[in-house]
Amino acid sequence: MVSILKKIFLLSALFGTHLGICQNIPHLQKKGNKTQLIVNQNPFLIRGGELGNSSATSMESMEPIWSRLTDMNLNTVLTPVYWELIEPEEGKFDFNLVDDLILRARKENLKLVFLWFGSWKNSMSSHTPAWVKRNQKKYPRVKDDKNKSHEILTPFSENNLQADLNAFKKLMAHIKDFDQKEQTVIMIQVENEIGMLPTARDYHSLANEAFQKPVPNELIKYLEKNKEKLVPEFLEIWKKNGFKTKGNWEEIFGKGLHTDEIFMAWYFSKFTNQVAKAGKDVYPIPMFVNAALNAPEKKPGQYPSAGPLPHLMDVWKAAGNAIDFLSPDFYNPSFKQWNDLFTRQGNPLFIPEHKFDETAPFKGLYAIGHYEAIGFSPFSIESVADAKKEPLGKIYNLIEQLTPTIENYKGQGKMDGVLLDKENNTQIIKIGDYEFTFKHDYTLNWSDGAKAEIWPMSSAIIIEIAKDEFYVSGSGIVVTFKPLKENLNAGILKTDQGIFENEKWKTIRHFNGDQTHQGRHLRIAVGDYEIQKIKLYTYE
Template sequence: MVNILRNKFLLIALLTMQFAFCQNITHLQKKGNKTQLIVNQKPFLIRGGELGNSSATSMESMETIWPKLTDMNLNTVLTPVYWELIEPEEEKFDFKLVDDLILRARKENLKLVFLWFGSWKNSMSSHAPAWVKLNQKKYPRVKDDQNKSHEILTPFSEYNLQADLNAFKKLMNHIKDFDQKEQTVIMIQVENEIGMLPTARDYHPLANEAFSKEVPKELLQYIQKNKEKLVPEFYEIWKKNGFKTSGNWAEVFGKGLHTDEIFMAWYFSKFTNQIAKAGKDIYPIPMFVNAALNAPEKKPGQYPSAGPLPHLMDVWKAGGNAVDFLAPDFYNPSFKQWNDLFTRQGDPLFIPEHRFDETAPFKGLYAIGHYEAIGFSPFSIESVADAKKEPLGKIYDLVQQLTPTIEASKGQGKMDGVLLDKENNAQIIKMGDYEFTFKHDYTLNWSDGAKAEVWPMSSAIIIEIAKDEFYIAGSGIVVTFKSLKENLNAGILKTDQGKFENEKWKTIRHFNGDQTHQGRHLRISVGDYEIQKIKLYTYD
């Protein structure tokens, strides 16, 4: 009896220690109906930038980049870790570059998100080491329907899995030993833009054998259990074929490219989840996968098929829970549409890669405000000529000042964002007792540039901080107000432009008269980047 009690107490103590360990390292936690990233036991909002694919292959190539990152007010750098560089010879590992990146990031007061360029990078296996590439017999590649091999490691090979798994485990062990105390590395992206090309599925003999077998019970049980919550695209495929719960892939989902893609998504997901789980068993920081978005007119095989895309989200989730979330990479203008798809099941939004164009800063602010994203990151962040003049840095400065307020408001229904251009020049938000009409600054006839053929994108975030009181921050917007209470008018009681110093609000200028159009609106002109604190009131 004494031994039983002793063992019980030891088990409780072990579980308590494990829980404390997980809580003290970087992790995700729910706040209201949203998700926060917790770093060093505090909420952390990623003001990110992703390096170009080869920029971090040496510290010499990085030397001129670090100042640009801090000049743009980044707090996080997304950078690849290259399988071919850390394991140039089988079982001979070199982590010097990894260590140098971590040490320099600490010096610059930056966090890191490592992108594991392992088995797949933009579908291809370009970053696998030479000893893998040169031994196709042991480490086979996918084959198309003409039996032609492509430089994509097949996910059906146990040897391929074990090679990647071994390297990733060594990497995670090293990161844990080198960085657990400081928590410089805060997340891991497992692989990169996984997808099948140029056919919808792999025709390697291992793949053909799997395709002829019954659909795994694990997938069937998941979709049965979550039948009412499945994404519509996947639900309709299953429904059209009679909601079958047994049979091979063609029998359960029907014959066609859609089934080929579902089949590949399952095996890509299983492979990736095994990699992520092995890493988390060592050091359980958040891990995610990213998706190359498909064009609607393209068929499976014409885009990187079977990746972690919204229409395949249920398949990827069924494959395991070691991957914390799926993330979109944006080279597609339909920003709202895709983000709506990625978040429709209540998942957190993180945008690890967005084309670094003139729209990126404003989309980033919108994502943080409207979707309450855990972060945003333009790609090829080092490509700018003069980082201090970049609009991204000005937007990130606003986000940095507002981060404590943003994180305190997360998941509470007290925050939103707008994204405006010439075609979509107005948006209405209801918050507190008021209706806010946000319009593009150029809707004011007297604004410079109002007659321009193309208007620059603008955006803003609004946060309710008390009854009748709000922060509005951004660029290129004009806001009017309406009371939601019947027979009452809304007016401006006070408007201040200001900034946060040591997380405390400091008023710089009190606005009235011409600056508020005699109490009619709040305005932040195109080219200005401001936080304004506004207090409203109602009158008969």
């Protein structure tokens, strides 16, 4: 009996110690029905920017960039870590650039999300070391259906896996030793925009052999267990072929490009999960993968086939749980549509890459308000002429002020966001006891620019902080309201414009006159970036 109790005590102590370590490093946790990123034991909302692919290849190239980042109110920089630079010779590692980036980020009070440019970057294997590229026999590449090799490492090779896995494990061990106390590095993206080109699947002999083998039991078990939860487009493929559970890939899913893509998705995900797990075994901070989005008219192979896309979400999840979530990279205007797809099955939303255009700041605010995203990050963030004048910095300033409130009410059904333009100029939200109608500022006839052919994008976030009381923040919006309860009217008791100082609200101006159209609406004009606090009341 004493021996058994001793074992229980030791296991409990070990588990408790491990749990304590996990809680004291960056990690994800549930808050209501959403997910928070926790850094230094506090919720952290990423106001990010991703560097261009070559900007962080030396500290000299980075020197003029740091001030632009802080001038735009970023708190996080997404930057590549290049396999070819950290392991220029097999087994010989150089982490000087990694250390320099971490030290300078600390100096600028910035966090880092490292993007592991390992086996794949935008499908290709462009950042693998020379000793990998030159030894095709040991580190084989994919082949297309004409038996032509491409500069893409095949995921079917154990040598390819072990080389990548070993380098990533060394990187994570170094980050742990160098940064665990400070927590400058808060997440890792494993690989970059994985996908198969120019055919839907790999035709290397190793791949052909795997294609004829039975579908792995691990995937079949996942399908059976989660049959009622599978994303509809994937469920339909399995259903169309009779929900079979025994056979090879074509026997289970039928013949066609869709099966080629499912097959590749399994092996890409299996490979990437093994790499991520090896890194997490050393230092288990959050890890994610990102996807290049496919266009509806394109077929697998015309876009990077088998990447971590929404219609393949179940395949990626079935292959392992070392990857915490899937993320979209946006060079596609269908922002709401894709985010709706990526947030199925409780997948947390983080947007690591968005084209740095005039819409990006407003989409970022909307993602944080409506989807309660972990964060947002435009690409090539350093490519600005005057960082202090960028709308992104003004939106990020609002988000920075509101972050404690956002994180406090996350996952509670008390927050939402709107995204408006000329074609979609009205959005209705029900929150608390009210229905809010948000319209683009230019819907007001007297607004400057109302007759313009193209309206600038606008957005806002609304948070219920008490009964009848809300923060509304953003740019270019007009808000009216009515009670959800019939036979009642709504009026404004008080509207204040203000700021947060040391996380406490400070009123700058009290409205209720012309600024609210004599109590008819709340307005933040195009070109203005404000937080307003509104208290409503009802009357018969």
